[in-house]
Amino acid sequence: MKREGPSRPLPTLPAGGLRIVPLGGLGEIGRNMTVFEHDGSLLVVDCGVLFPEEHQPGVDVILPDFTWIRDRLDAVAAIVLTHGHEDHIGGVPYLLRERPDIPLVGSRLTLGLIAAKLQEHRIRPVTIEVAEGGRRSFGPFDCEFVAVNHSIPDGLAVAIRTAAGLVLHTGDFKMDQFPLDKRITDLRSFARLGEEGVDLFLVDSTNADVPGFTTAERELGPAIETVFRTAPRRVIVSSFASHVHRIQQVLDAAQAHGRKVAFVGRSMVRNMRIAADLGYLTIPEGLIVDIKALERMPAQRVALVCTGSQGEPLAALSKMAAGEHMIRVGAGDTVLLASSLIPGNENAVYRVINGLTGLGATVVHKGNAKVHVSGHASAGELVYCYNIVQPSHVLPVHGEARHLRANADLAISTGVTPDRVLVAQDGAVIDLVDGRATITGAVPAANVFVDGQTVGAITESSLDERRALGQEGMITVVALVDVDTRQLAEPLDFLTRGFGHNPGDLDAMTPAVEKALAELTGTTARDPDRQEQAIAGAVSTWIRRTYGHAPVVIPVVIEA
Template sequence: MPNDRKRDKDAPPPLKRGTLRIVALGGIGEVGRNMTMFEYQPEKGPSRLLVVDCGMLLGKTNSPGIDVTLPDWSYFRERLEDIDAVVLTHGHEDHIGALPYLLRERKDIPIIGSRLTLALVAAKLEQHRIRPVLQQVRETDREQIGDWGLEFFAVNHSIPDALAVAIHVGGQVVLHTGDFKMDQTPLDGRLTDLPGFSRLGDEGVDLLLSDSTNSEVPGFIPSELDVGKVVADVITKARGRIIVACFASHVHRVQQVLDAAVSSNRKVALVGRSMVRNMGIARDLGLLKVPDGVLIDIKQIGDLPASKTLLISTGSQGEPLSALSRMANNEHPLITVVPDDTILLASSLIPGNENSVGQVINGLARLGAAVVHKSMALVHVSGHAPAGELRYLLNAVRPKNLMPVHGEWRHLRAHAAIGRSTGMTDEHIMIAPDGTVVDLVGGVATLVGTVPVGYVYVDGLAVGDITDAALKDRLILGEEGFISILVAVDMLAGKVVFGPEIYARGFTDDPAGLDPIRAELVSVVEKAVADGTRDSEALERAIRRSVGRWVDRTYRRRPMLVPTVIEV
């Protein structure tokens, strides 16, 4: 088995001179929250920190009321001044979404990334009234930040300007791929830099951190060119209005849709704030080519024949407040879905969103629209390398050690198996979930302990104030309901003098449904007092146990129970 058995559950030992320490604060064992902390202890002076990516969690979190889920950097909070830079591999939210919250704690951390990535970051931080320190890089660039030598490589992904980064420090080399794939005919002509990776492999790579998201998928990813042909075919054949839903950052997909709309003599409106913002940035940077007169305001859609219009919308993941979800629920203020509409879902599913997307598809179908999605036609390809491409990368880089990142447990295991297929031994494959500490010294990687990491929840303006216990209470309230019980007791007489008054919410609409428990509660309380119990909290515990058992036995439910005993 790969080396995923931690040597101990205690804190790691002090960092030795010349050692590079790697700790994932998010992104391993889940999809999203990508953030990795690198710590290097030079021969002289204190250790320094480098961060790669700082993203939020994607997919459903089963966390009611939570706006954003962040990585947990609390272990390093007292050392934020020691961070030399944050390196961003690309501009997706699961890699940049947590930056505003990190920069609230230290605003002057240098942020290093590509042109598009930094443009998206700047727009995001402007909403938080943060002026970041930005340093733009591109592929083939080399930068020296303190002890950190950074070398950047072009990689394909489902957003332009994605980068891999090689970290040279203390005579050791770590290659972090970020999210990548190997499209041999990318729309922008920007190939994943396999020659550069191979050259780096010739020089020696001590540790490879590589994207695991598609490690269970065999073979190679089809080209974006193939997708463009299918998308254009769907748009050309549609008789009525077309609504295309895709990621708000997928510039290449939007370009394909725009090109097909021009060929079909359709006007295009962008729907959703993030779509409008991101495509505006991409257009300003020259990454999105928009012919004159094609884009119109969404309010003008009603003035044109349906056969001459096309909408590009957010909501491909079934987000409850997204434009597409509101269309499916017939709640959008400007767009009403009709039977002649064709809905094209040009995206893949993020794990955890399957039910939400299914509900949106059913809602659109209920309104009579024709829905085309990835299961029916090649209208999207993933931005992540499948098994064949991961094996290709391993053979090109030939790392001494492999650390699968970016994926759930099944993806990490599958990636480890790919590493073994190339001849790597288990001792050199590090499955290190969030909080696991990997020390790299002299080309030898070792799991040396753990640091505490958890989930940091953003609830409105509160960051980190919501605990797992509070979320559990919210889930119980939402799924099982709430019952409060009020009882007044004369402790001297040993009698219940008022109640029990029982109030239920989200549990049963029958006002008499809880009557059978009232007499039992009087008996339970009076017996407890007769047995010498004079503590109101002890009586409340007895009431909670009695009501809980009765409700479970009668209704097979476990609502939140809040008993209150008043002494008179």
């Protein structure tokens, strides 16, 4: 449940104190955004999106709620981006619409990815490139950047120093000891910061309920190689468009087995071009060809890399599964889903798998082969970090409620005092004052829905109506009402869409409508709006009792 408004008035932040407000990422996998307030200035760490689930029809993405900072955007010193995944940078264009000159701070690849995204929104950002080991101040916030290993290159943790104390935010991370780019999580810096004294530790919780250590990326090599070696016809690989490491493994396997590769999907083409241009992706000469060139090549010498690993309806793989893409999947093709299942996407992904299987393809996925590992630290790695950092306070972030609770339990098991482990939700206000962090209030943190070019106009009520339309259908009731008698001048007329009934059945609701009109009294009896409300209520009640359904009812009153 998202917090729609403050539960109690916020106390004034004491002089010298630090206020931490997570506006997203606590209670969901996505929408990651945390705001820090100190000495009249604000620092934003990440600004991501959450992807909609099936019960949110028509929604493109879900944003954090900017209400709390909207009137103070001039006070935002910078937006620090920990890495280039959509759940951490996808909301940036929408925030910059409200103040385009907020500096964006991030690593080289992260800034490259966000700059391309902002170009589509016709925003020219102010960017500040940083790297691990760097240290830079933004207003009163002294930020040090620490290398962390994740499923995308160039991830950074950020240590934030203020007069109130030292905060360490891990961003998304894991402790792969054999990463493909040889860039490991800098535990020496974590330990050094721990010696300095970390007052508040914000820790990635996504895999906190997974025992042990996360599998190394390099262990996927044999499974990917097997697919490329044994596939009798085309290999179609679907992955996150930002997973540069996984794509590198795919390209290496294609090169080794004499297959040419084409990228499919706008975001995949864009991101791989950026990664190659910046030196994060090594592409052997002549390996990549235009998709049209593949049509003239033997199927056993072809590989495609596309988007749609989460079953997104408009992505390339979903269209292939539905037979709506220029690439026609058939018998002998092998489809490799080289990604994990994001919670909430299970039905969409299995629908794609079933569609591809029905077309005759062999589908290789996490459920039947080792073709994906997580980008997040498991319980053993988190405990390791707690023992190294030994923080005074812990705020689990980036996870659903079960992940946050599991992470909190890990922190307590390593010796962090239970009342200093803060299990919070989006919108919680945490104040760090005189070395003590406490939850002091809450601010609005509702889901903000993006539907096409519309931001925030769709509400939960709108989604209720969409769900009702999709599940129950719609009935339009046209009533010709006599102005003087307030009675029906003609029989009701019904227009239905998606509601099953036999011809003539709906005429039986006429007495209920007549009764509702007759019960109107005084001036309201002649008010067409009140008449429509009465008709809608009567029709809805009659249909629910008669059919057991609740379609959307649209009453139309015409005065006769």
